[in-house]
Amino acid sequence: MQTFADIAWLVLLDIVLLAGVLAIPLGLGGNFILLGAGLVVAIVTGFQTVGWIALVVAAVFVILGEVVEAVLGSLVAQKFGASRWGMLGAFAGGILGAIAGTAWIPLIGSLIGSFVGAAAGAVALELATGKDRDPGLRAGWGAFLGKVLSTAFKLAIGIGWAVFLVLRTH
Numbered sequence: 001m002q003t004f005a006d007i008a009w010l011v012l013l014d015i016v017l018l019a020g021v022l023a024i025p026l027g028l029g030g031n032f033i034l035l036g037a038g039l040v041v042a043i044v045t046g047f048q049t050v051g052w053i054a055l056v057v058a059a060v061f062v063i064l065g066e067v068v069e070a071v072l073g074s075l076v077a078q079k080f081g082a083s084r085w086g087m088l089g090a091f092a093g094g095i096l097g098a099i100a101g102t103a104w105i106p107l108i109g110s111l112i113g114s115f116v117g118a119a120a121g122a123v124a125l126e127l128a129t130g131k132d133r134d135p136g137l138r139a140g141w142g143a144f145l146g147k148v149l150s151t152a153f154k155l156a157i158g159i160g161w162a163v164f165l166v167l168r169t170h
Helices: 004-023 030-044 054-077 084-105 106-127 132-170
Strands: none
Touching: 004 030, 004 054, 004 132, 030 054, 054 084, 054 106, 054 132, 084 106, 084 132, 106 132
16 A cells, blocks of 8 residues: 555656656756656666666657757758758747747747747748748748657657656556
8 A cells, every 4th residue: 555655756756747748848848857757766766666777768868859859940941942041040040939939928938939930030041042932931831840840759758758657656
């Protein structure tokens, strides 16, 4: 039979895992929150429930998610015809859009801002370098799509790790 402390520990863990997963699409480092939760579980259980190998594998996936997020918007924009300038615009626009979106609407604004910013950045720099409107818009659509795909990728990593932790602890 579980004690009150055991139940409270699991409820707290579940809350942290849920917060981590919800933070991912908002650009708030949710996978790092989840990785930290896994490290706490490992330490508390003497690395019996979650071992070093699982933590290292999770860390590799978290870093991979960050790398994918950083480059996928630009690469998909390129597939849709963006030049190097359009790719740079997608990358910078995603970052600036997330910052501006957070100031505009805390939490969800970072998600909206990063998607819109990536598209707007690609379009703006394509148009600034002399491309016509339609190729610029295609590049912007590619940047938007890349940002959506990278967020989905990071969310899949986070959900997978959260499910792993739930299965190991409950």
